[in-house]
Amino acid sequence: MTETELLLWVRGPALQIATVIFVLGIVVRIAGILMLGRKKNLAEARGSAVAGGLRTILSRSIPDPGTLQRSTFNVVAGYIFHIGLFITILLFAPHILLIEDVFGVSWPALPTPIVDATTVVTIIALLAVLIHRLRHPVMRFLSGFQDYLVWLVTILPLVTGYLAFHRVGIAPPPTLLAIHILSVELLMVVFPFTKLMHTFSLFMARYYNGAISGYKGVKS
Amino acid sequence: MSKDETLGEALRRQGITRRGFLKFCAATASMMALPPSMVPAIAAALEKAMRPSVIWLSFQECTGCTESLTRSHSPTVEGLIFDTISLDYHHTLQAASGSAAEAAREAAMEENYGKYILVVDGSIPTANPGYSTIAGISNKSMLLDTAKGAAAIVAVGTCAAYGGIPKAKPNPTGAVAVSDLIKDKPIINVSGCPPIPVVITGVLAHFLTFGTIPELDALGRPKAYYGQSIHDRCYRRPFYDKGLFANTFDDEGAKKGWCLYKLGCKGPTTYNACATTKWNEGTSFPIEAGHPCLGCSEPDFWDGGGFYKALSMPTEDITRAAVYAVGAGAAAGVALGAMNRAKKARAVKTHEKVTINDLEKGADDD
Amino acid sequence: MHMPDVTPAMELKVETADALTCNVQPLLHEIRHALARLLDEGGHTVIDLRSLPLAPGEEQQLLDELGNGEVYARLHALGPTEIIESRYPGVWIVVHYNSSDEVIGKFIEVCDIPNLLRSQQADIQQGLEQLQAQLPAAIN
Numbered sequence: 001m002t003e004t005e006l007l008l009w010v011r012g013p014a015l016q017i018a019t020v021i022f023v024l025g026i027v028v029r030i031a032g033i034l035m036l037g038r039k040k041n042l043a044e045a046r047g048s049a050v051a052g053g054l055r056t057i058l059s060r061s062i063p064d065p066g067t068l069q070r071s072t073f074n075v076v077a078g079y080i081f082h083i084g085l086f087i088t089i090l091l092f093a094p095h096i097l098l099i100e101d102v103f104g105v106s107w108p109a110l111p112t113p114i115v116d117a118t119t120v121v122t123i124i125a126l127l128a129v130l131i132h133r134l135r136h137p138v139m140r141f142l143s144g145f146q147d148y149l150v151w152l153v154t155i156l157p158l159v160t161g162y163l164a165f166h167r168v169g170i171a172p173p174p175t176l177l178a179i180h181i182l183s184v185e186l187l188m189v190v191f192p193f194t195k196l197m198h199t200f201s202l203f204m205a206r207y208y209n210g211a212i213s214g215y216k217g218v219k220s
Numbered sequence: 221m222s223k224d225e226t227l228g229e230a231l232r233r234q235g236i237t238r239r240g241f242l243k244f245c246a247a248t249a250s251m252m253a254l255p256p257s258m259v260p261a262i263a264a265a266l267e268k269a270m271r272p273s274v275i276w277l278s279f280q281e282c283t284g285c286t287e288s289l290t291r292s293h294s295p296t297v298e299g300l301i302f303d304t305i306s307l308d309y310h311h312t313l314q315a316a317s318g319s320a321a322e323a324a325r326e327a328a329m330e331e332n333y334g335k336y337i338l339v340v341d342g343s344i345p346t347a348n349p350g351y352s353t354i355a356g357i358s359n360k361s362m363l364l365d366t367a368k369g370a371a372a373i374v375a376v377g378t379c380a381a382y383g384g385i386p387k388a389k390p391n392p393t394g395a396v397a398v399s400d401l402i403k404d405k406p407i408i409n410v411s412g413c414p415p416i417p418v419v420i421t422g423v424l425a426h427f428l429t430f431g432t433i434p435e436l437d438a439l440g441r442p443k444a445y446y447g448q449s450i451h452d453r454c455y456r457r458p459f460y461d462k463g464l465f466a467n468t469f470d471d472e473g474a475k476k477g478w479c480l481y482k483l484g485c486k487g488p489t490t491y492n493a494c495a496t497t498k499w500n501e502g503t504s505f506p507i508e509a510g511h512p513c514l515g516c517s518e519p520d521f522w523d524g525g526g527f528y529k530a531l532s533m534p535t536e537d538i539t540r541a542a543v544y545a546v547g548a549g550a551a552a553g554v555a556l557g558a559m560n561r562a563k564k565a566r567a568v569k570t571h572e573k574v575t576i577n578d579l580e581k582g583a584d585d586d
Numbered sequence: 587m588h589m590p591d592v593t594p595a596m597e598l599k600v601e602t603a604d605a606l607t608c609n610v611q612p613l614l615h616e617i618r619h620a621l622a623r624l625l626d627e628g629g630h631t632v633i634d635l636r637s638l639p640l641a642p643g644e645e646q647q648l649l650d651e652l653g654n655g656e657v658y659a660r661l662h663a664l665g666p667t668e669i670i671e672s673r674y675p676g677v678w679i680v681v682h683y684n685s686s687d688e689v690i691g692k693f694i695e696v697c698d699i700p701n702l703l704r705s706q707q708a709d710i711q712q713g714l715e716q717l718q719a720q721l722p723a724a725i726n
Contacts, residue, residue, distance in 0.1 A: 011534050011535040013536060024546075027553055035554065035557020035560065098534065108463065177489065239702055255634070
């Protein structure tokens with residue numbers, strides 16, 4: 001397989017396969033959660049469940065002071081790499097082109113030097129998070145294979161993307177690009193079956209929590 | 221001009237002054253992409269250089285490479301490079317044909333065995349030797365035969381370097397590159413469709429000047445010309461960095477000269493000297509004319525997923541795959557959910573309540 | 587600068603992009619450093635304009651910045667060469683043409699006089715021989 005054929009394969013059939021697994025997996029899992037259903041609450045409503053749910057989706061995005069104080073590092077590093085991922089994935093011009101091609105929507109991109117710098121910061125934050133996980137006795141005890149796998153498939157697209165963008169001379173540029181796309185496809189395949197599902201389930205969980213409190217007329 | 225004359229002697233005999241020679245050296249340095257400070261060294265080397273014999277073989281090609289070169293060589297300086305080499309065989313350019321031409325090739329090979337430069341343009345068919353022949357000799361056997369005594373091989377054009385358009389899918393002739401057949405000789409790939417003329421002459425000038433082959437990249441191309449991507453040297457690069465793109469060939473962005481990435485520009489994955497050396501005596505290059513780079517100096521550029529499709533865009537229909545997956549996922553999810561609910565209902569039904577008596581009974585047993 | 591005589595088939599208005607490579611200012615600074623070096627150490631600097639990415643119009647912008655000074659020379663050696671001293675003494679613009687008047691090299695030289703303007707030793711020698719050959723033998 002030549003480098004052009006490899007790039008064509010990852011941009012075509014491989015991306016199709018990854019997309020099917022990614023979308024199918026996510027839909028199955030979300031449907032599974034929704035289908036669990038909830039017991040009908042027989043008590044009289046003292047507030048709006050929907051309003052409470054929606055409010056909590058937003059309000060939980062701000063860390064409560066207690067958590068921030070107890071695990072400052074986790075919160076700060078976590079925020080940095082999540083915002084970094086948001087910027088690098090959704091505000092880089094070539095990525096927006098891909099999204100436009102698939103979904104037909106687009107938005108303005110950030111200048112590439114900003115995305116480039118963000119990538120470096122994000123990689124550093126992810127490395128710091130891993131070191132912290134390994135050095136913290138409790139966190140290390142709680143970590144299993146999946147935690148390390150999820151970390152790896154998250155950092156790989158960032159590192160390979162950085163190499164592809166700067167065309168670091170370890171491989172011809174089409175191969176670097178192919179490796180980057182492949183690493184994203186790996187992330188997509190692993191995504192629905194791991195903790196990465198929190199990207200979607202987090203909003204559902206927040207909504208449930210908020211809705212329960214909302215129904216009771218209390219703050220969540 | 222005699223064969224054991226040095227280049228300096230040959231030039232002087234042609235009435236070229238020292239000034240003319242210095243100008244020639246300055247232009248040659250520029251052509252070889254060497255810093256101007258190298259000019260004295262180049263002058264000293266060229267003065268003593270012996271004119272090499274060159275045999276040029278054309279296989280499955282369109283003569284575009286020869287055309288590119290001869291267009292540029294009417295001008296004196298690059299022409300001089302050609303006057304100083306002894307082009308002993310080139311079946312498109314030479315007057316002789318048929319067995320007389322082949323005799324010239326064989327004579328040149330014999331006389332300069334181990335010293336001549338072999339230039340090849342065009343790919344070589346391997347599916348059937350009859351697909352391309354010269355004087356009844358198949359391309360493959362002529363290449364293998366002529367390569368034996370060559371000091372170095374210059375594969376001119378993407379066809380000779382990587383198979384090029386003849387090798388494009390479905391490759392009916394089984395076309396291959398020179399490097400697929402020759403493994404024991406230094407091969408310099410001067411890719412491009414066609415290559416920039418000064419790159420062809422620059423490589424010959426390098427051989428002439430230093431008697432060695434220039435430093436090559438992973439794809440066998442001289443680093444001096446193929447060391448940087450079109451994207452990195454493009455004057456439109458600032459627009460890419462700012463996120464300013466032409467979306468069509470006639471929108472505001474196109475008129476303002478913004479980046480052509482969205483229109484399928486292959487500049488980021490293409491290594492060539494177009495952005496600085498430019499074409500037509502330095503007039504411009506395709507991006508300057510408003511057209512995205514096709515990536516013609518890269519292997520398999522013809523099958524690269526569409527000239528007008530941005531590099532980051534998928535080459536297959538992803539939207540439909542995603543829609544099908546949503547449908548299948550929803551169906552599977554509902555089915556699984558139904559199974560879970562049934563399981564839950566069964567569990568509730570078969571559930572036996574534990575009473576205080578059961579617990580007390582259990583406690584008594586201990 | 588010299589342009590080949592070509593009648594355009596149609597009039598085209600070429601707009602230059604509003605943000606360019608921005609290589610003109612750094613080049614001017616490089617020339618400034620080269621001039622300072624020429625004064626201090628007598629260092630000779632040559633910049634090959636073909637090796638730099640310049641947007642359409644930027645080369646002209648650079649040449650306009652440098653302007654024309656007191657010297658304009660035109661050589662005929664392997665086609666014409668124009669050697670122009672810019673408005674900054676010591677900064678020379680050297681443009682080589684081939685016999686079809688196409689540009690084959692464009693350089694900025696920072697020196698007291700470009701080498702190409704000097705009579706070359708070998709040429710002087712040859713000239714002497716020619717002159718001697720032309721004069722009656724008795725004078726020798």
